[in-house]
Amino acid sequence: MNDIEPEPPEAQQIFGDRIELARRFTAALAKHGETRGLIGPLEPPRLWTRHVLNSAVIAPLFSGRVGDIGSGAGLPGLVLAIARPDVEWVLVEPMERRVAWLNEQTEALGLDNVTVVRARAEDWREGSTLDAVTARAVSALRTLVPITAPLVRDGGELILLKGASAADEIVAAEKQLRKFRVTNARVEVVGEGVLAEPSRVIRATVR
Numbered sequence: 311m312n313d314i315e316p317e318p319p320e321a322q323q324i325f326g327d328r329i330e331l332a333r334r335f336t337a338a339l340a341k342h343g344e345t346r347g348l349i350g351p352l353e354p355p356r357l358w359t360r361h362v363l364n365s366a367v368i369a370p371l372f373s374g375r376v377g378d379i380g381s382g383a384g385l386p387g388l389v390l391a392i393a394r395p396d397v398e399w400v401l402v403e404p405m406e407r408r409v410a411w412l413n414e415q416t417e418a419l420g421l422d423n424v425t426v427v428r429a430r431a432e433d434w435r436e437g438s439t440l441d442a443v444t445a446r447a448v449s450a451l452r453t454l455v456p457i458t459a460p461l462v463r464d465g466g467e468l469i470l471l472k473g474a475s476a477a478d479e480i481v482a483a484e485k486q487l488r489k490f491r492v493t494n495a496r497v498e499v500v501g502e503g504v505l506a507e508p509s510r511v512i513r514a515t516v517r
């Protein structure tokens with residue numbers, strides 16, 4: 311088994327008084343994530359920095375009722391629900407064993423601000439009700455826009471965790487952004503001065 315990354319000092323700064331829940335979730339993911347097919351074998355030594363803190367640092371960007379599409383192991387959805395108990399989180403995930411994990415963790419951590427929905431985003435007939443949608447490592451923006459924008463209310467936001475290709479993804483999604491009335495798409499870097507490797511989001515408004 312790979313060694314588990316020790317908790318970095320910035321974790322306390324990011325989670326504040328929610329740090330104990332973040333520790334419990336990270337420990338559970340380190341212990342069961344690989345055997346339950348949630349994370350790869352290379353991830354435990356970088357679980358805090360690459361996954362948990364990468365997700366948590368964007369928590370201040372949200373309010374209201376937010377969907378996490380393709381939540382998987384709970385990244386970013388469960389981590390954000392820990393960091394922001396004042397926001398309501400809907401985790402949308404089609405795979406049964408991942409849904410089971412999300413439900414177990416929601417209960418074990420006592421998170422009363424989380425709903426888990428087993429569905430593909432495009433099959434979830436909720437209407438345009440969410441204040442924002444987030445997603446991480448699900449697909450490129452041009453594929454993500456058609457399945458996420460219809461879930462967001464007029465004036466709500468897409469806030470999508472992305473890697474170094476974020477700016478190129480915006481260019482490649484020009485047609486889909488126009489078709490689904492997604493405006494002001496831009497890349498924002500979050501966590502500079504806090505994380506050695508800050509997070510990057512594509513942020514845009516749905517009109």
Ligand SMILES: C[S@@+](CC[C@H](N)C(=O)[O-])C[C@H]1O[C@@H](n2cnc3c(N)ncnc32)[C@H](O)[C@@H]1O
Nearest residue numbers: 379380381382385403404405430431446447448
């Ligand atoms: C590579 S995993 C990423 C999981 C997690 N977001 C993360 O960052 O570790 C992609 C996840 O998206 C889910 N997914 C794929 N297509 C989807 C769709 N159309 N609607 C909702 N979830 C989807 C998959 O089942 C899988 O759990």
